[in-house]
Amino acid sequence: MLKICRSKVNVFSVAGQNDRKWSVPGYTRFNTGRCILSATVPSSTQVEIAARFRSTRRRTLALCEPLSPEDMMVQSSAEASPVKWHLAHTAWFFESFILREFLPGYRLFNAEFPWLFNSYYASFAPFPEKRLRASFSRPGLDEILRYRKHVDESVDRLLGANPEPEALKRIELGVNHEEQHQELLLTDILHAFFTNPLRPGYLPGAAEPKFAAWEGKNSEGASASGDAHSLRFQEFPGGLSEAGHRGLGFCFDNEMPRHRVWLEPYALARRLVTCGEFAAFIADGGYRRPELWLSAGWDAVKNNGWQAPLYWTTESDGRWSVFTLRGEQPLARLEAAPVSQVSYFEADAYARWAGRRLATEFEWEAAAEGRPVAGNLLDSGRMVPAPAAERSHNQAPLPSVEEPTQLFGDCWEWTASAYLGYPGFQPLAGSLGEYNGKFMSGQMVLRGGSCATPAAHIRSSYRNFFAPETRWQFSGIRLAS
Ligand SMILES: [Fe+2]
Numbered sequence: 001m002l003k004i005c006r007s008k009v010n011v012f013s014v015a016g017q018n019d020r021k022w023s024v025p026g027y028t029r030f031n032t033g034r035c036i037l038s039a040t041v042p043s044s045t046q047v048e049i050a051a052r053f054r055s056t057r058r059r060t061l062a063l064c065e066p067l068s069p070e071d072m073m074v075q076s077s078a079e080a081s082p083v084k085w086h087l088a089h090t091a092w093f094f095e096s097f098i099l100r101e102f103l104p105g106y107r108l109f110n111a112e113f114p115w116l117f118n119s120y121y122a123s124f125a126p127f128p129e130k131r132l133r134a135s136f137s138r139p140g141l142d143e144i145l146r147y148r149k150h151v152d153e154s155v156d157r158l159l160g161a162n163p164e165p166e167a168l169k170r171i172e173l174g175v176n177h178e179e180q181h182q183e184l185l186l187t188d189i190l191h192a193f194f195t196n197p198l199r200p201g202y203l204p205g206a207a208e209p210k211f212a213a214w215e216g217k218n219s220e221g222a223s224a225s226g227d228a229h230s231l232r233f234q235e236f237p238g239g240l241s242e243a244g245h246r247g248l249g250f251c252f253d254n255e256m257p258r259h260r261v262w263l264e265p266y267a268l269a270r271r272l273v274t275c276g277e278f279a280a281f282i283a284d285g286g287y288r289r290p291e292l293w294l295s296a297g298w299d300a301v302k303n304n305g306w307q308a309p310l311y312w313t314t315e316s317d318g319r320w321s322v323f324t325l326r327g328e329q330p331l332a333r334l335e336a337a338p339v340s341q342v343s344y345f346e347a348d349a350y351a352r353w354a355g356r357r358l359a360t361e362f363e364w365e366a367a368a369e370g371r372p373v374a375g376n377l378l379d380s381g382r383m384v385p386a387p388a389a390e391r392s393h394n395q396a397p398l399p400s401v402e403e404p405t406q407l408f409g410d411c412w413e414w415t416a417s418a419y420l421g422y423p424g425f426q427p428l429a430g431s432l433g434e435y436n437g438k439f440m441s442g443q444m445v446l447r448g449g450s451c452a453t454p455a456a457h458i459r460s461s462y463r464n465f466f467a468p469e470t471r472w473q474f475s476g477i478r479l480a481s
Contacts, residue, residue: 049168050159052456056175057152059454060090060182066115066202067189069141072417075134076195079472085117086135088144090178091151092117096124097432098174099151102167103158109150110139124431129458172250173432179457183473186325186383186452193473194311194323201327203383211468228322231277232270233481234367234404238263239365243474244422251439254436255461257424260364266480268359269387270404270410273350273477278342279320281350282308292352297345300469310341310471325383336387340411342442344468347414349475359480361463363443368407368448368460375409375448377455378430385410385451385474406479409453411476412446412464419443443467450474 064072064083071084081089096114099106107116116136118127139147186202193200200471232370244258247253290298300306311323312331320331351357359367362371376386388405420440427437443465449458452474466473 015198019362045078046159046163047169048155049172053159053171053175054152056178056182056454057148060087060178060185061148065184070304071192072132073113073137074139074192074195075080075131075190076192077472078131079470080182080191081130081133081184082145083134083135083189084141086114086181086185087264088139089119089149090115090174092183093146094151094155094171094174095175098120098167098170099154099158102163102170103154103161107153109147110143113147120122121431121434123434132207147162165252174459176250176252177435179454182454183450183452183457186378187473190311190325192325194441198259198326199323202325203327205291221424231273231479233267234262234270236265236363236367237265238265241362243362243365243461245281245459249459251459251461252436252463253428253433254421254425254440256465258424259423263363263366266359266363268404269356269365269479270337271383271478272335272406273415275331275388275480277354278309278339278350278477279331279335281353284353286349291355292349294345294348296468297343297349300343300345304469306346309346313349319394325425329384338385338387338406338411340385340450340474340476341471342414342475342477343471344414344466344475347475348416351479354479356479358414358416359414359478361447363480364407364413364415364447365460367404371403371407371460373408373455373458373460375406377409377449377453377458378410380451383386383451385476388426404457406448406478408448408458410451411448411474412450412453412476413448413478417444417445419445419463439465446473446475 017071064087067083069084075082092113095106096118097111100108100365103122113125120127120129154371155171158172172293188477189202193202239262241261241263243261245255246258264398286292287301293301307411308320309322311325312320315321322329322331322334347358376382380386421437424438427433428435444467447462449462450473466475
């Protein structure tokens, strides 16, 4: 195994992750609706950003500890990237958008890296085709780790020189960018190990998730046999509501401006759809009935040969197994856990089969706003979606019977909303404007984070987005009506 990080950092626990210490008191909101830094930033905020930068950088390396250098070279699909590339690209972000601009006298670590590790910022530099990232045997891992160290030391130097507010804002953006890549690193290695004939588990010595209630009914009445009709719903009155980020903390440009939305009365399922329930959909011919599918979804079923979620396979006895970051698990163990690694098309078809629908992103946000960010997130250390009855160590007390569960963590929830700019949306200036805005076509919004999302990274206004065929993320289903 790779020994690259002997720090004491806990992979799953970063200081300040749930208490919004990240909030930057110096933020103000201009009439563009974007969060930008005011002219003065308290030194304590600078200290907090520095601490968050260091802990995030350490956690990325800690996530690599179970991996060998060979593991870190695998790119098992065109949409995934090798772990080594994630290590380099996250350093590239700080070098390209912070150090080159704000640290006087900064010297590039390698003159080839600005284009080599550019992902998609076309106005910044050219970049190699994404599918070629597995061919980056050079530069070697040692050089990439030296690159990260060079960038870390340079950012530390910048932080020690009382940087201007815009530099602090960019460092905060870089930290949030790296947290996104921490989740991608895990979903990419899960896919890589799934394609390996040996099906290795990412977490060593952890063949079985630490779930206390694998059998019988969970707290929301989902039976091990997957009785979708036992699912209960919480009703919301609808009416005039607001969507978008508010407050003083960090947000991405796509969460702004906050604006009014009208909601008809609606109801949300009190938990996510389980593996057992999804197995019932399969057994009922869900993947063979075109009337359940959107046209493009049915095309995807036929063209890709879909018969089940991405990591479900059948054993010789016909029973399902599910591949996870903890290795292969029999479906019998996971029946009460949320189904994951499904596309938007599968989520939509399941909802139609169940006589329900998916929520809009605004319905979801109205239900989640003001609730504590607590759930089975990366910090729980489980790294697999957990049954609704299960609670992780960082979760708040059990909600009352009137509240939905699993809003944060376990699986990202596909919504029925296309990923578009909010009214008055303005992307960040310059090349960073390519971060979110240019993807506002042909993608659907997901909400709530997953078991691979750092807790400090997620909030009720957070908008994830993927193409509707995407299946390699921890993406699941919450029904609405
Ligand atoms: Fe990136």
